[in-house]
Amino acid sequence: MSSFQEKVVKKIKEFGLTSWSIDNRTAIYIVAILISLFGYIRFTTLPKEQFPDVVVPTISVTTVYVGNSPKDIENLVTRPIEKQLKGISGAKVNKISSTSQTDYSLIVVEFDTDVKSEVAKRKVKDAVDKATKDLPNDLTSEPDVQEFSLSEIPILFVNISGDFDPVKLKEYADKIQDKVEELPSITRAEIVGAPEREIQINVDPYRMTAAKVSFMDIENAIVRENMDITGGQVEVGNMKRTLRVKGQFKQAADMSTIVVRSSARGASVYLRDVADIRDTVKQY
Incomplete structure (x- = not known):
């Protein structure tokens, strides 16, 4: 070369x-x-999120049934609904997962990405409707079908229990909710399965007749007394203060002294004279 x-x-x-x-x-x-x-x-x-949204057709089914253990929720609510969801046709289901907590059932159905969200939600709704006949008749709330977002996944469950009456436990739950929502990384905290306070006024028709009191008299008296009234403003030095007369009831005993009716001779009929007042929780 x-x-x-x-x-x-x-x-x-x-x-x-x-x-x-x-x-x-x-x-x-x-x-x-x-x-x-x-x-x-x-x-x-570059925008960054701790829990970024992933576009996957996902539908959730939530059911509240107060007064039941996780095992009862699993057997009475979760399984009957899951049975119908597994029979969905016409749309590919990739995964069905469920969580059974005290008083609460959550089922998440994940569809193939080719399925539109509207179609997925309709399919799940139809399946839940078919399962209704197998569910308890006294559910606290009917199964709620919603389009599911990964950002809505609860990252922590806190169960509150103790040797307290239900109303007191609800007060503790409210305080914990306020503290949790103060955290900068928390979007929302919800209370599920908590008893709802209810003040019952059980009127006695015979005592009402004797006192010449009607149901309208009782209703008007309660509405009239159970309110906060603004009394205007007063000047204190260089500042103005707003006066407010607080009249909303905080406990059942406060309602016993409501004047339901006054006679021309000055005699007054109190709510306690015609009704029994109880501070209790709402029964479902």
């Missing part, structure tokens, strides 16, 4: 870009720095 041919072969084997990079190291350093700087800027400005 001649010397000319050897030079041609050597030139062909030589990688031009590598040689240029070696000969122009300063330019390569500048390009590398610019690329790194651009990547850093893009990384720092």
Whole structure:
């Protein structure tokens, strides 16, 4: 092989870009720095979420049945609904998962990405309707079918129990809810299965007749007394203070002294004279 041919072969084997990079190291350093700087800027400005939304057709079924253990919720509520959900046709279901807590059932149905959310929700709603006949008749609330977002997944369940009356436990739950919602990373905290306070006024028709009191008299008296009234403003030095007369009832005993009716001779009929007042919880 001649010397000319050897030079041609050597030139062909030589990688031009590598040689240029070696000969122009300063330019390569500048390009590398610019690329790194651009990547850093893009990384720092890229939106980031701790729990990013993932677009997957997902439907949730939530049911509240107060007064039942997780095992009872599983057998009475979750399984009958799951049975119908597994029979969904016309839309590909990738996964069905469920959680049975005290007083609460959550079922999550994940469809294939090709299924539209509206179709998925309708399919789940139809399946839940079929399962209604197998569910208890005294459910606290009917199964609620909603389009599910991963950002709505509860990240923590807190069960509150103790040797207290239900109303007191609800007060503790309210305080915990307020504290949790103060945390900057928490969007919302919900109380599920808590008893709802109810003040019952059980009127006695015979005592009402004897006192010449009607149901309308009782209703009007309660509405009239159970309110806060603004009394205007007063000046205190260089400041103005708003006066408010607080009249809303906080306990059942406060209602016993409501004047239901006054006679022309000055005699008054109190609510306690015609009704028994109880501070209790709402029965479902």
